Amino acid sequence: MGLWNFFSKRRNARKAALISSEVAQRSVGPVLGRVRRRAASMRISEARGYVRARSLEIVHRELSAVQKGREKLDPALQTEIVSQATEAVIVRVMAELRSSGEAPAEQKKRAA
Numbered sequence: 579m580g581l582w583n584f585f586s587k588r589r590n591a592r593k594a595a596l597i598s599s600e601v602a603q604r605s606v607g608p609v610l611g612r613v614r615r616r617a618a619s620m621r622i623s624e625a626r627g628y629v630r631a632r633s634l635e636i637v638h639r640e641l642s643a644v645q646k647g648r649e650k651l652d653p654a655l656q657t658e659i660v661s662q663a664t665e666a667v668i669v670r671v672m673a674e675l676r677s678s679g680e681a682p683a684e685q686k687k688r689a690a
Contacts, residue, residue: 600667
């Protein structure tokens with residue numbers, strides 16, 4: 579049973595990566611439109627958290643749209659897909675904010 583379990587986990591990991599990539603690609607535009615103005619005035623760590631919070635609803639919606647008409651996913655696999663897609667969206671949105679000149683303010687280290 580160990581070999582079967584190995585291949586099953588591997589197949590699920592590939593499936594999660596593929597679906598999360600598609601969901602992230604579909605979600606970047608709407609998330610960027612939501613966060614562009616406000617995130618530009620935040621520090622980087624604040625902006626990452628803000629993008630994460632604002633992207634979750636969109637990622638869930640896009641996952642539902644991608645899965646419409648397909649077999650229902652296992653809840654653990656859905657959680658993994660949402661997690662991977664959200665992280666990918668955060669990376670892409672933060673990169674877009676930096677490249678467009680609307681980068682969040684850098685945190686300055688202060689003496690204690």
